[in-house]
Amino acid sequence: MKICYLANAASIHTQRWASYFAEHDWEVDLITWHPPDKDAEINANVDVHRILFPPHYIARYGALLEITGLIRKIRPDIIHAHYLGHFGILAGLYGHLSGFRPIVLTAWGSDILIDAKGWKKRLIKYALRRADCITCDGESIVEKLVRLGANREKIELIYHGTDTRKFKPGQKSQQLIEELGVVDSPIVISLRNLKPIYNVESLIKAVPLVLKEISGVKFIIAGDGEQKKYLESWEMGT
Numbered sequence: 001m002k003i004c005y006l007a008n009a010a011s012i013h014t015q016r017w018a019s020y021f022a023e024h025d026w027e028v029d030l031i032t033w034h035p036p037d038k039d040a041e042i043n044a045n046v047d048v049h050r051i052l053f054p055p056h057y058i059a060r061y062g063a064l065l066e067i068t069g070l071i072r073k074i075r076p077d078i079i080h081a082h083y084l085g086h087f088g089i090l091a092g093l094y095g096h097l098s099g100f101r102p103i104v105l106t107a108w109g110s111d112i113l114i115d116a117k118g119w120k121k122r123l124i125k126y127a128l129r130r131a132d133c134i135t136c137d138g139e140s141i142v143e144k145l146v147r148l149g150a151n152r153e154k155i156e157l158i159y160h161g162t163d164t165r166k167f168k169p170g171q172k173s174q175q176l177i178e179e180l181g182v183v184d185s186p187i188v189i190s191l192r193n194l195k196p197i198y199n200v201e202s203l204i205k206a207v208p209l210v211l212k213e214i215s216g217v218k219f220i221i222a223g224d225g226e227q228k229k230y231l232e233s234w235e236m237g238t
Helices: 012-023 057-074 083-098 118-130 139-147 174-180 200-213 228-235
Strands: 002-006 027-032 047-050 078-082 103-106 133-136 155-157 187-190 218-221
Touching (some): 002 012, 002 057, 002 083, 027 057, 083 103, 083 118, 103 118, 133 139, 139 155, 187 200, 200 218, 200 228
Parallel strands (some): 002 027, 027 047, 103 133, 187 218
16 A cells, blocks of 8 residues: 655654554655654655745645646555645645545644634635545544534544653652752643643643642643743743
8 A cells, every 4th residue: 555645744743654654564655845854753665755846825835736746656545634734735625636535634733723714724624525534633623623614423533642662650860859849749740832822821820729639739841932931920920
């Protein structure tokens, strides 16, 4: 079987999807604007095709001609597009023009929670109607997809897993424990980027509610991003 991905090859999520099928004896092609980094975790058997047409705003849809030519050469059995606001729309348009099926679309979250507005919302809804299968990683995304017109029976909920070979209990760093002041304290850690979509503000608002139930809990917000100063001043009550 041969699968063709339309996705950002610089993303670890794309790399893992493509590598999984390459490791299971599929022929995998990946069409992308952004090539993987030199140290990327992507299987060497994945054939990466870089789009030359500029990806900026409405101009990105001109890449449909380039993508069409690549897909005709690749002749895949399945097309799988990631991020509905970009490649998902292009896959839907390609499916309409060529009659190709099956097409799988994967929503990442921000593509439908933030990008699905105005004319782009209409294009995303159109692409969802063309999809034979839609995947996402959360119930809230499922609900949004259904509100956008997706058929619930076509949606597959696939949770992101954890590599337990890398992430498992190990010897604690006493120095770090002392630096953070969390000796003998339950700890809640947030590693999310400090962007509005990740709503770290709700975690901060929950702190006093948690402390009413469990005293001594320590909260560590380790992420960074555009909301850092705002959240720091909100946390301090200023």
